[in-house]
């Protein structure tokens with residue numbers, strides 16, 4: 358997982374090193390350094406500076422596009438001043454696309470490469486364009502970069518699987534669930550229900566990133582590690598102060614996810630899983646589609662699990678009662694465009710819920726028996 362900050366800083370270090378090498382080599386190669394080279398060194402050193410100043414004010418999607426555009430401006434100027442670097446320009450965008458792991462950047466960067474390259478050829482006095490050679494080279498470079506793209510994608514996925522990332526996540530889930538016996542298994546179940554709803558939405562052309570949904574739903578309540586046990590396990594009704602403290606858990610959770618350098622698409626569902634479509638949720642009172650899609654899915658799964666399990670303050674509802682309560686709140690608490698898909702996959706949800714609730718009962722019984730045995 359690469360944060361935008363890390364990508365920009367790495368790119369900046371790269372171009373600054375390039376500027377340094379260029380400065381040193383021109384000192385040896387030329388008696389009088391051409392003015393073009395001063396411009397190039399200047400652009401390499403400072404080209405990313407405006408982006409570093411503004412990137413945090415842009416959305417993640419804009420950050421990526423603006424980053425690519427900055428990169429191509431810097432590369433375009435480099436290519437103009439040093440035409441012998443030629444086709445190098447075709448590599449960069451594609452490598453960045455591999456970093457972002459999204460096909461749209463792959464296609465986007467390819468077209469921008471062609472555009473930058475052709476405009477430099479057009480305005481540069483000494484580069485001549487031979488269509489046949491260009492096309493052959495283009496095909497070679499495209500094949501090379503396609504291979505590069507898929508290899509790096511596979512490497513990133515493999516790395517993610519084995520990394521501390523997964524282990525940290527498991528430890529975090531354990532940490533939340535250890536705090537409150539009533540919510541043991543809650544994160545895992547919410548994640549499973551979210552995935553069932555998410556898959557159904559995907560089949561119906563909703564842009565659901567299932568991997569991000571899996572992680573954010575597992576971690577949705579991670580902010581509860583910051584809330585005192587007395588409040589989490591309180592038997593009666595919470596007073597206003599205690600309720601305010603509970604309401605801070607999405608923001609705490611988002612802070613934790615942020616400090617672990619999770620991407621925004623994971624931080625936001627954690628932050629917004631208690632928002633309601635009518636704007637009466639917390640922490641920000643967002644409405645409708647302002648709430649990220651993954652957060653809207655998790656909100657349904659979260660309530661479905663809360664209703665179908667025992668809580669310190671009430672017994673569990675049946676699976677059908679839970680479904681009806683969710684339906685009654687369609688359009689107020691939940692997004693009424695997603696609820697039909699919840700109904701579509703309800704048979705699957707029901708089946709999985711029965712298995713998971715049964716499993717939880719067995720686990721509790723085994724733990725009780727062990728406790729009794731050890732007290733004898």
Ligand SMILES: [Fe+2]
Pocket residue numbers: 577578606630631
């Ligand atoms: Fe929550």
